[in-house]
Amino acid sequence: MEVKVKIRRYNPEKGNEPFFQTYSLDVSPKETILNVILQIRGEQDRTLGFRCSCRSAICGSCAMKMNGQGGLACNTQVENVISKDGEILIEPAGNMDVIRDLIVDFNFFWDKIKQVTPYLQYSGPAPEREHLCSNEEMIDLSLVTECVMCGSCVSDCTVLEVDKNFLGPAALAKVYRFVSDPRDKANDSRLSQASQYTGMWDCTHCFKCVEACPKRVLPMERILSLRKIAMDSGHTGNVGTRHSKAITDSVEHSGTLNEVTVMPKSFGWWNIKENLALIPSGIRMMRRGKMPKLLHPKLPNMENIKRIFRKFKKK
Numbered sequence: 001m002e003v004k005v006k007i008r009r010y011n012p013e014k015g016n017e018p019f020f021q022t023y024s025l026d027v028s029p030k031e032t033i034l035n036v037i038l039q040i041r042g043e044q045d046r047t048l049g050f051r052c053s054c055r056s057a058i059c060g061s062c063a064m065k066m067n068g069q070g071g072l073a074c075n076t077q078v079e080n081v082i083s084k085d086g087e088i089l090i091e092p093a094g095n096m097d098v099i100r101d102l103i104v105d106f107n108f109f110w111d112k113i114k115q116v117t118p119y120l121q122y123s124g125p126a127p128e129r130e131h132l133c134s135n136e137e138m139i140d141l142s143l144v145t146e147c148v149m150c151g152s153c154v155s156d157c158t159v160l161e162v163d164k165n166f167l168g169p170a171a172l173a174k175v176y177r178f179v180s181d182p183r184d185k186a187n188d189s190r191l192s193q194a195s196q197y198t199g200m201w202d203c204t205h206c207f208k209c210v211e212a213c214p215k216r217v218l219p220m221e222r223i224l225s226l227r228k229i230a231m232d233s234g235h236t237g238n239v240g241t242r243h244s245k246a247i248t249d250s251v252e253h254s255g256t257l258n259e260v261t262v263m264p265k266s267f268g269w270w271n272i273k274e275n276l277a278l279i280p281s282g283i284r285m286m287r288r289g290k291m292p293k294l295l296h297p298k299l300p301n302m303e304n305i306k307r308i309f310r311k312f313k314k315k
């Protein structure tokens with residue numbers, strides 16, 4: 001089939017602005033995007049810059065955006081990303097600085113990983129031969145350890161787009177990987193670090209990392225599990241936990257979200273600085289007629305909601 005491949009080009013050494021270049025070529029619908037790019041470089045344009053190595057979704061080096069979504073070029077087929085017009089848009093991975101064409105600066109990714117101490121921390125006496133774990137203990141880790149550090153999740157993370165301090169889905173999935181490993185003995189410090197600003201509570205559940213991950217690591221699911229582990233183990237003195245509890249309490253009590261109290265409860269009633277900072281938003285809401293009622297009403301039929309809560313609390 002005839003395809004038009006539109007690639008974002010950028011070469012700072014030549015001093016020009018990024019631009020899109022379109023190549024036409026004949027490929028099979030089953031061909032991988034990486035093979036398409038290799039064909040372009042081999043037959044049409046030797047200046048095209050990109051990374052690849054294993055061509056088997058193992059090394060993680062060919063992550064890029066294909067039709068707006070991050071993923072590995074070597075395990076994405078043409079037929080899965082081609083538009084109705086026969087066009088494929090290829091761009092460098094997001095959230096990282098572009099070095100040239102499809103090559104991004106991965107230091108941003110590695111800095112996040114390094115921050116979470118990405119290795120097993122064991123403090124007991126050294127085992128005679130090896131650390132033995134049961135299959136049951138390790139089964140939950142079998143998917144998360146499949147991560148090939150390709151950065152597709154980081155590329156598509158919507159929180160990183162607005163706050164570069166966020167640890168991001170790859171690093172937080174790595175925290176989960178060690179917190180859930182029975183051999184690791186640093187849960188307390190890992191959970192404490194990940195409970196602060198930039199950590200697990202900053203995820204907004206947009207699902208983009210889950211969609212982009214080529215390895216079923218499900219980073220967002222790991223972050224949600226991490227929150228539960230953190231709360232169950234007493235890491236509750238933070239805005240994220242209070243916010244979660246404020247929302248749950250409000251829905252359990254009235255059936256809906258009490259927008260007047262949720263933020264003060266999240267920051268803490270005596271956190272004068274943060275609460276005063278909410279006043280301008282309150283004034284804007286008032287001007288636009290969106291100010292919630294000060295006396296929060298209950299939904300008429302609360303029994304169903306209470307039944308759901310009773311069911312969850314029993315679990």
Ligand code: FES
Pocket residue numbers: 051052053054055056057058059060061062063072073074075
């Ligand atoms: S080339 Fe190794 S993951 Fe794609």
